[in-house]
Amino acid sequence: xxxxxxxxxxxxxxxxxxxxxxxxxxxxxxxxxxxxxxxxxxxxxxxxxxxxxxxxxxxxxxxxxxxxxxxxxxxxxxxxxxxxxxxxxxxxxxxxxxxxxxxxxxxxxxxxxxxxxxxxxxxxxxxxxxxxxxxxxxxxxxxxxxxxxxxxxxxxxxxxxxxxxxxxxxxxxxxxxxxxxxxxxxxxxxxxxxxxxxxxxxxxxxxxxxxxxxxxxxxxxxxxxxxxxxxxxxxxxxxxxxxxxxxxxxxxxxxxxxxxxxxxxxxxxxxxxxxxxxxxxxxxxxxxxxxxxxxxxxxxxxxxxxxxxxx
Numbered sequence: 001x002x003x004x005x006x007x008x009x010x011x012x013x014x015x016x017x018x019x020x021x022x023x024x025x026x027x028x029x030x031x032x033x034x035x036x037x038x039x040x041x042x043x044x045x046x047x048x049x050x051x052x053x054x055x056x057x058x059x060x061x062x063x064x065x066x067x068x069x070x071x072x073x074x075x076x077x078x079x080x081x082x083x084x085x086x087x088x089x090x091x092x093x094x095x096x097x098x099x100x101x102x103x104x105x106x107x108x109x110x111x112x113x114x115x116x117x118x119x120x121x122x123x124x125x126x127x128x129x130x131x132x133x134x135x136x137x138x139x140x141x142x143x144x145x146x147x148x149x150x151x152x153x154x155x156x157x158x159x160x161x162x163x164x165x166x167x168x169x170x171x172x173x174x175x176x177x178x179x180x181x182x183x184x185x186x187x188x189x190x191x192x193x194x195x196x197x198x199x200x201x202x203x204x205x206x207x208x209x210x211x212x213x214x215x216x217x218x219x220x221x222x223x224x225x226x227x228x229x230x231x232x233x234x235x236x237x238x239x240x241x242x243x244x245x246x247x248x249x250x251x252x253x254x255x256x257x258x259x260x261x262x263x264x265x266x267x268x269x270x271x272x273x274x275x276x277x278x279x280x281x282x283x284x285x286x287x288x289x290x291x292x293x294x295x296x297x298x299x300x301x302x303x304x305x306x307x308x309x310x311x
Contacts, residue, residue: 003304004268005045005275006292007253008282010035012051012081015065017283030283032065033072039282040073042289045304047073048223048277050101050128051081063095070096080128080223086115093120101126101223104196107203107210108159108169110176110217117218125221126253127214130199131192131207131240132227158201177209180216183247192226192240199227207240208247215248222248223277226256233259233280241271253277261287261295268301 010017010032017030032049039047049069051062066079079092080101089100100120106113106127117125156166192207211222224244226237236257245252254273258264264276281287293303 002274003302004296005304006264006289007046007048007275007277008039008044008289009048009050009255009277009279011279012049012065015062033068035283036069037072039289040075044075044289046076046078048078063091066092066097067095078126080126086119089116089120093124099124099126101128103128103130106214107194107196107205110213113214113217113219117220122218122220125219126223127211127219128223128225129207129211130195130225130227132195134191134193154201155203158197173205176213180209180212190239195227208243211244211248215250219250221251221253223253224255229257231280232257235259235263236267236271238266238271241267241273245272251275261292264292265296265299265301268296
């Protein structure tokens, strides 16, 4: 049996761990070094460090914060935010990251996924997807982009592309999506759009199709965050997580909405996720990692700390 993972997440802004609701209303949750050290001492399977404003502010991830955070913990560390090149990935891996997570830059240039996987291996490559529920699809689940001038203007600005370059990008991404093997998605299927720049810009890309393309290009796992559920503590978007997990053959990390330990169990079973990422319930002391592992064990869900040798 493959063990499931529990991953505390550190969303970092201005050198502090923060947490909000639906990507807004951020409040302080502590010093990243102290928080990381606490989770490491509690036996976290992994820790995820996300510089949540790096892409929007047009800068790289704060390497020195990553270095100090990595020095405080010995469990695997995934780092994301502002990663725009293979050189950025290398810099963060050398700073102590075990995996790098790309989001906005991968949307602009999907070949970055392949380049990173070829340079460092798929096991170091994570595709982060910020997903927001859209209208039901009435004609095709493969629709990939809105042609409205407003949508294209906002996206072009976010990606740093002029009008002609954006049209070329749209054409290229459509061709990639259309080349994917057809899958059976019934009419009326729920749809989620991919957002970038910390959830500020709607790309119009279909989340499930984008995840499939990412897997094809060589990414090792998907970090899937529901913007609708983020910070609400009302539970993960299980339909979203399950839709992506059933569409790809790589691990999917469920993110956004954990409010109880039962929510973690639901993400790993009904949601078919391979790992559950959470922030608020651990940051503010509502639950501990030990309590989470105990509940999962009682539900018959194997975690890394409960798998017997040789299994």
